[in-house]
Amino acid sequence: MRARMAAAVWAGWAALTGIVTAAGAAFLALGLFAATQVAEQPVLFDAYLWRVVRFTLLQAGLSTILSILPAIVLARALTRRQRFPGRTALLRLLALPLALPALVVVLGIVQVWGQSGWANAVLKAAGFETGFNIYGLTGILIAHVFFNASLATRLLLSHLDRIPAENWRLASQLGMQPWSIFRLIEWPVLRAGLPGAASLVFLLCIASFTVVLTLGGGPKATTIEVAIYQALRFDFDPARAVLLALLQLSLCAGLIVLGGRFSGSMIATKSVYGWNIRPDVSSLWGRLADFAIIGVSALLLLLPLTAVVAGALSAPFAKLLGEPVFWRAVMTSVIIASVAAISCLVLTWCMLAGLRTLRSGQSRRVATVFTNLSMASASLILVLPPVVLGTGWFILLRPVTDVFAVAPGLVIMINTLMALPFAMRILQPAVTSASDSHERLCASLGMSGWHRFRLIDWPVLRAPLGLAFAFAMALSIGDLGAIALFGSEDFTTLPLLMFQRMGSYRMDEAAGLALLLLVFCLGLIYGAEGLARPRQVPGEAVQ
Amino acid sequence: MSGAAVKLNSARLRFEGFSARFDLDLPAGSFTGIIGPSGSGKTTLLNLIAGFDAAQSGRILIGGEDVTGAPPAARPVTMVFQDHNLFSHLDVETNVALGVAADLKLSDAQREQVASALSRVGLDGFGHRLPGQLSGGERQRVAIARASVRDRPVLLLDEPFAALGPALRADMLGLVKGLHGQTGMTIAFVTHNPDDAREACDLTAFVHDGEIKAFGPSATVFNASGNSLLADYLGG
Numbered sequence: 001m002r003a004r005m006a007a008a009v010w011a012g013w014a015a016l017t018g019i020v021t022a023a024g025a026a027f028l029a030l031g032l033f034a035a036t037q038v039a040e041q042p043v044l045f046d047a048y049l050w051r052v053v054r055f056t057l058l059q060a061g062l063s064t065i066l067s068i069l070p071a072i073v074l075a076r077a078l079t080r081r082q083r084f085p086g087r088t089a090l091l092r093l094l095a096l097p098l099a100l101p102a103l104v105v106v107l108g109i110v111q112v113w114g115q116s117g118w119a120n121a122v123l124k125a126a127g128f129e130t131g132f133n134i135y136g137l138t139g140i141l142i143a144h145v146f147f148n149a150s151l152a153t154r155l156l157l158s159h160l161d162r163i164p165a166e167n168w169r170l171a172s173q174l175g176m177q178p179w180s181i182f183r184l185i186e187w188p189v190l191r192a193g194l195p196g197a198a199s200l201v202f203l204l205c206i207a208s209f210t211v212v213l214t215l216g217g218g219p220k221a222t223t224i225e226v227a228i229y230q231a232l233r234f235d236f237d238p239a240r241a242v243l244l245a246l247l248q249l250s251l252c253a254g255l256i257v258l259g260g261r262f263s264g265s266m267i268a269t270k271s272v273y274g275w276n277i278r279p280d281v282s283s284l285w286g287r288l289a290d291f292a293i294i295g296v297s298a299l300l301l302l303l304p305l306t307a308v309v310a311g312a313l314s315a316p317f318a319k320l321l322g323e324p325v326f327w328r329a330v331m332t333s334v335i336i337a338s339v340a341a342i343s344c345l346v347l348t349w350c351m352l353a354g355l356r357t358l359r360s361g362q363s364r365r366v367a368t369v370f371t372n373l374s375m376a377s378a379s380l381i382l383v384l385p386p387v388v389l390g391t392g393w394f395i396l397l398r399p400v401t402d403v404f405a406v407a408p409g410l411v412i413m414i415n416t417l418m419a420l421p422f423a424m425r426i427l428q429p430a431v432t433s434a435s436d437s438h439e440r441l442c443a444s445l446g447m448s449g450w451h452r453f454r455l456i457d458w459p460v461l462r463a464p465l466g467l468a469f470a471f472a473m474a475l476s477i478g479d480l481g482a483i484a485l486f487g488s489e490d491f492t493t494l495p496l497l498m499f500q501r502m503g504s505y506r507m508d509e510a511a512g513l514a515l516l517l518l519v520f521c522l523g524l525i526y527g528a529e530g531l532a533r534p535r536q537v538p539g540e541a542v543q
Numbered sequence: 544m545s546g547a548a549v550k551l552n553s554a555r556l557r558f559e560g561f562s563a564r565f566d567l568d569l570p571a572g573s574f575t576g577i578i579g580p581s582g583s584g585k586t587t588l589l590n591l592i593a594g595f596d597a598a599q600s601g602r603i604l605i606g607g608e609d610v611t612g613a614p615p616a617a618r619p620v621t622m623v624f625q626d627h628n629l630f631s632h633l634d635v636e637t638n639v640a641l642g643v644a645a646d647l648k649l650s651d652a653q654r655e656q657v658a659s660a661l662s663r664v665g666l667d668g669f670g671h672r673l674p675g676q677l678s679g680g681e682r683q684r685v686a687i688a689r690a691s692v693r694d695r696p697v698l699l700l701d702e703p704f705a706a707l708g709p710a711l712r713a714d715m716l717g718l719v720k721g722l723h724g725q726t727g728m729t730i731a732f733v734t735h736n737p738d739d740a741r742e743a744c745d746l747t748a749f750v751h752d753g754e755i756k757a758f759g760p761s762a763t764v765f766n767a768s769g770n771s772l773l774a775d776y777l778g779g
Binding site for chain 2: 164165166167169170171172173174175176177179180184185188279
């Protein structure tokens with residue numbers, strides 16, 4: 001029994017060590033390279049570099065503001081309207097963008113907002129001639145808001161949902177007016193969630209790669225992440241890449257230190273509200289305003305996805321399906337994504353199992369240290385974004401071996417680390433709450449290891465486990481960052497294939513590939529949510 | 544302000560797996576203990592009176608006025624819950640002040656009123672503390688202080704002392720009795736401890752399966768031997 005307990009802890013430390021090594025090696029390689037080689041040619045801080053840094057910060061700042069403001073409005077409207085047809089579907093839709101391939105979304109956004117897109121067509125029919133150009137800052141902002149406003153809404157919603165029902169009862173009993181309700185009840189809760197949501201969005205936008213690569217216009221609209229890729233793949237200038245990577249790294253690390261922890265959960269909680277529990281939701285104007293907000297948001301979320309489907313209607317599927325390169329890309333994508341998702345889940349599980357064993361043990365201090373370390377390591381990818389991590393390993397392996405020969409391993413590693421924060425965020429609350437009710441019982445019955453997983457953990461945790469797996473796999477299958485760095489003739493995934501077709505203006509084929517990727521990711525996420533039904537949430541009965 | 548009579552006239556409520564039908568007549572200024580097994584509908588009864596649940600049929604009258612469809616703020620009722628009675632980010636004084644004016648615009652006289660309500664419940668000098676810095680008993684005292692400044696004719700207490708120890712509970716009950724003596728409010732008090740009702744309440748109502756199965760002066764209700772449901776609930 002004691003030995004087995006130690007096994008869970010040992011596995012936890014092993015997972016932690018593996019993650020830290022993967023990131024630490026890249027970091028060391030970057031640092032050493034900078035110290036030895038870059039120091040010899042110290043002319044690198046040129047005007048171009050500063051422009052890139054400035055643009056990175058500018059677009060991230062604007063994207064954050066433009067994502068957070070509508071998120072506050074939408075999250076409020078959604079908490080005010082607890083019951084309307086399609087609410088659950090909309091909440092699921094809000095969780096979706098992060099799991100969708102960025103390249104696919106970009107294609108949809110161009111289809112809707114681009115020069116010859118739907119929006120312009122409608123405007124033209126109405127007699128307005130717009131010289132609207134989506135490439136550059138505008139397009140980057142539109143795409144970032146699509147991804148991050150929905151994420152921020154989910155995070156803020158989880159804060160608003162935590163307001164105890166009694167607070168609403170009190171508000172109605174005391175006859176509070178809407179302004180008092182916002183000031184005294186909603187704002188304090190939102191304020192607690194805003195710094196975390198805003199800094200997460202800012203970080204994601206700083207590290208944004210695909211959106212900027214495809215919608216950015218030349219050197220005027222380039223971020224550090226894209227500049228690294230160009231330095232490595234086109235200019236063959238590792239010194240510049242390293243310098244940029246170190247800049248990116250210190251930017252992200254600085255932000256994390258400043259922004260602190262991210263709170264809020266991605267999983268929707270069910271709040272059960274009774275009859276007229278809120279005093280401020282019955283007015284007609286309020287109702288109209290809320291449903292206008294909800295309706296417009298749903299439309300903006302659905303339009304690009306619809307555009308992807310519509311764009312693929314005329315795609316030459318027969319031709320695509322006849323190409324061996326297509327099938328190779330499908331195989332590669334599925335294998336890479338499966339391995340990455342499995343290793344991501346194994347790492348997360350090892351850390352969480354170690355964590356709960358430590359928590360039930362004697363040493364509080366070790367448990368706290370391990371908790372902090374594993375939470376931090378799961379979010380390492382936010383400090384070392386995929387392209388930075390890739391650059392580090394590129395520098396590290398270049399003298400030793402042909403980097404492209406080990407490319408699949410590198411892509412799997414980077415994709416695994418990319419999915420870790422999400423897997424952790426999905427699994428950790430579930431494991432902790434299940435552990436609170438089962439830990440002592442399992443210990444007293446002597447259940448541990450495989451038997452415990454099979455009989456206790458799997459039945460209770462299969463929904464979050466399935467969701468975490470689907471999320472990890474969807475992230476990996478849609479990723480363009482790592483594969484853009486390490487892909488080649490012989491090693492191509494679906495997003496890279498799609499990117500190449502877009503680059504050679506075979507848009508109809510790209511549209512077909514986009515639809516396939518979209519269907520695959522939707523299938524994964526909704527399939528996993530199907531696994532979650534019938535819903536049984538442990539500990540929910542406790543009121 | 545003195546109490547108002549509360550009358551439920553076949554007030555019906557039905558939701559998944561639960562249905563209730565209440566007939567009850569609480570005289571103005573009475574102090575009633577409500578007992579019964581968990582899940583029997585005690586809280587639902589209070590929610591119907593306070594307006595947090597809607598009666599699907601039947602009528603609810605307070606002080607002779609029909610309030611069946613009225614929103615909670617329009618009813619002359621204060622309800623104190625088992626937990627979360629305070630806004631955790633507002634200090635004690637502000638929490639009580641909300642009972643005077645929901646927009647927190649208080650005159651000097653009203654501030655005075657808040658301070659004296661706090662001192663009546665033994666929380667002199669606690670005004671600027673946050674709820675998180677108080678014990679469970681102290682938090683409930685703040686809720687009672689707010690109920691006293693609200694000064695509504697009807698006070699509903701939903702197991703407000705369930706989480707407190709016996710000595711503290713007796714203290715709090717004394718506090719509520721004092722408030723009753725001062726104001727003459729009509730008080731209904733849900734408790735899972737029959738002794739509370741037997742000792743402190745003039746009247747006792749026994750709720751079972753969504754209906755009032757016994758109601759009358761506490762001494763009569765607790766001595767009635769004919770009610771087998773009540774006997775089963777009380778045991779021994």
